Amino acid sequence: MNILFLHQNFPGQFAHLAPALAQAGHRVVALTSRVEKSIKWRGVEVIAYKYDAPKNHVLHPWVNTLNRAADRGAIVYRACMALKDRGLSPDVIVAHSGWGEAMYLRHVWPDARIGVFCEFYYRESGADIGFDQEFDSATELGRGPRVEMKNLAMRLQLEAADAGIAPTFWQADGHPDALRDKISVVFDGIDTDTIKPDPVARLELEGHPPFAAGDEIVTFVNRNLEPYRGFHVFMRALPDLLKRRPNAQVVLVGEDGVSYGSAPKEGGTWKQKMLAEVGDQISDADWDRVHFTGRIGREDFTKLLQVSMVHVYLTYPFVLSWSLMEAMSAGCAIVASDTAPVREAITDGENGLMFDFFDKEALVDCVEELIEDPELRGDLGAAARARVLRDYDLKRVCLPAQFQWIEELAG
Secondary structure, three states: OEEEEEOOOOOHHHOOHHHHHHHOOOEEEEEEOOOOOOEEEOOEEEEEOOOOOOOOOOOOHHHHHHHHHHHHHHHHHHHHHHHHHOOOOOOEEEEEHHHOOOOOHHHOOOOOEEEEEOOOOOOOOOOOOOOOHHHOOOOOOOHHHHHHHHHHHHHHHHHHOOEEEEOOHHHHHOOOHHHHOOEEEOOOOEOOOOOOOOOOOEEOOOOOOOEEOOOOEEEEEEEEOOHHHOHHHHHHHHHHHHHHOOOOEEEEEEEOOOOOOOOOOOOOOHHHHHHHHHHHHOOHHHHOOEEEEEOOOHHHHHHHHHHOOEEEEOOOOOOOOHHHHHHHHOOOOEEEEOOOOHHHOOOEOOOEEEEOOOOHHHHHHHHHHHHHOHHHHHHHHHHHHHHHHHHOEHHHHHHHHHHHHHHHHHO
């Protein structure tokens, strides 16, 4: 088959599927704005398109997201027309629906079978919006219409598609009932052969002390350190955690930008804001046990999870992070917020401990309980890995299911 992937930040969620399809003998092409020139990547022909966000448009604020999607969709439409003129005729097209890239594909290849990756459909209530009252605009007028318009481009793409795929049931179930039946649930997949427990693991990062398995190490990971992933809650728990665990080393991985939500209203980064808030509650000696690493490489990240004694994960009801699943695969003892869709992967007391997202005291209690109880820690870590092996293993579970989805999509 000829298969075309569309993802503005390719490979994104298709990092395993696209090259696996190429290895299976299919011609796989990817269109993305991530690269500046066309390249070959793991058997995939990656073709660049240039995107600049629209400027100086006078628009109602409720249609900003739709306008950006329509604008990007039009640029992708022109790029696809050029590919068609060069002879590309995909049997199957798979696109992430989040940025509008699949808006007009039916007008280019009307006979192609189209599938969309349905990562998240916004909800007026019951998900991220309104969850954290500290940052919520409670007096916002027209939240429902704004959310409806924010979703419109994704809805149009799913309506035009033949099928959808989502990584968790909760993320799939957020889509309109009339479209939910189109969506299959298959997680992206975790390479459990590589990300696995190592009782003698050791990690050395420049500017930080060496970390070794068996040390009292508490880890916290975000792509960017921000409220959507509970950074503010973790930082507010940090003074008590350091006082109660005088030998603990706390390692925080993440950059200072914003992946979701927005930056602090007063300016600066969330890291700067939280350091200013809790800084005087922590002694200099205790700060020496707190390590902000920024972004680290793949190999070092796996070692970090292998040396972690307790891994803490928080999230708004939103997209599930790969980092949680990788921590489970590494056999970490998990302390996680009792939020969707975390509940699909973690069962409290069975393969992790869960706490109310906003309860920083409960967070510290859970961490201390696991540090103090090696048997419980080992049991929960083993159960966490077993859960990933059963339901989220890349090679044995997720890739075969994704291949089946592609085959069903192709008809």
